[in-house]
Amino acid sequence: MRPIAIDSFNRDATVYAGIYQSVQGEIGFWVDTRVYGTQVQPIPELATWYGTAVAADRLTGDGLLGNTKAEIGGLWSFFQGSYQKTANGTVATSDKSLAFLDAGTTAGLVHLILATSETVTTAGIVWRFQDSENFWSFLVGGEKCQLLIQENGICTSIAVSDEWHLEPNTIHSLQVLDEGTAFSLYLNGKLIFDTSFADTRLQNATGVGIQSIESNNNLYFRSFEAHPRSIPIPNELNLGSPWVAEGKQVLVSDNFIGTQNTDLAGKTTTIADRVWRKEIGTGIVELTGNNSAKVKASAKKHNPGRTVYTVAWEHPEFADIQVEITPPGNKRGQGEKGRGGLIFWQDPENYIIINNWLDDWFAGASISSFFTINGFEDLYDAVWTNVGSRVSWGVPHRLRVVFDGLNYTAFVNDEPVLYRSLRDVYPNVKRLAINRVGIVANWEWGNDTGSIFTNFVAKGQ
Helix, strand or coil, X not given: CCCCCXXXXXXXXXXXXXXXXXXXXXXXXXXXXXXXXXXXXCCHHHCCCCCCCCEEECCECCEECCCCECCECCECEXXXXXXXXXXXXXXXXXXXXXXXXXXXXXXXXEEEEEECCCCCCCEEEEEEEEECCEEXXXXXXXXXXXXXXXXXXXXXXXXXXXXXXCCCCCEEEEEEEECCCEEEEEECCEXXXXXXXXXXXXXXXXXXXXXXXXCEEEEEEEEEEEEXXXXXXXXXXXXXXXXXXXXXXXXXXXXXXXXXXXXXXXXXXXXXXXXXXXXXXXXXXXECCCCCEEECCCCCCCCCCXXXXXXXXXXXXXXXXXXXXXXXXXXXXXXXXXXXXXXXXXXXXXXXXXXXXXXXXXXXXXXXXXXXXXCECCHHHCEXXXXXXXXXXXXXEEEEEEECCCEEEEEECCEEEEEEEHHHHCCCCCCCCCCEEEEEECECCCECCCCEEEEEEEEEC
């Protein structure tokens, strides 16, 4: 896991730990974020004030800072200037002071508290510190903030702004969030310069520290901490893997060889000699004579409602089925609609359908799942996810679904795009028995206009 921020002021009476994700895909969103579980746990090894830091020091006490031991991260080193520790924090006792720690780990999050008085001077964070001639600085003063890089002894200003600055008699929080290829700077929780910086220079340098431009006995450095870019997930937060299953052995397959314009019903599969049977609908899926089966429909004459064809399946506890689907048409605006998919069938009153959805009126495409349980189907219980351009007119894609009667994962071209349990929708549902599997031209706010199916494969464990 990766630390992303420190709330240094802790002004909330109650903190609600949790996660927010309003949609999984759906309108205007894609499927690139997938949340499988959440857990909140106290972590004893992180009970110190600096938590996961590899370098940290409260910077309070007495005496010079140089060559003193930080709470974690080793000894403070100098190459110029000096700092004095006090009960209120560390202060710069000479101009152009810089102190650093090197814990041998690249920093992903560096945080510092600066407490000002009436007189405000310029100070801040040093990171990606390689040596005295190579490092980055994030400095803030009473009138401006600036981002600097020292390379081979030459100091270059990367960005300067007077929009962000230190206020007198105020406690400030400075933060650097660095992922290695880019970094962001924050003052009191606000993004400085309104942007992040893509820059890999000195990305492997491991030193971090503090810097002052002027001496100031009333500008206090406090609570310095640097955390690594990645941190092992504590055992207490180990949720395990999401449900994952995979078919190992091909038990049924069909390459849809047959005479053109012949109804798929009654055809025998290529492997296992299972006979296709129409379960639902008045529409027709017919052989093309070209190793495929096509929904008998067009943009002018749509398929008349949900149409389902299945074959017998002898492993009711698990099935891993896939088929290659080519949606009708070749571009948007032709009035073509894709609704091709797969079905897991227990009986006429219990089954689950997973199909694609492609239509002119929506900019993306989706993979949808519909449930008929105990003879009842609520279309608004359907679970779907926007897959963007992964499904498109005239372009074949492989739709694969793994189902154990309760949990299912849908894949488009081997990428998982939809993961659910039936109990996410119906908490008390009983596990379905998979007695038949097959293909479907579904109704989903419109009907299919001619999807083509090739290479149906069903695997068992």
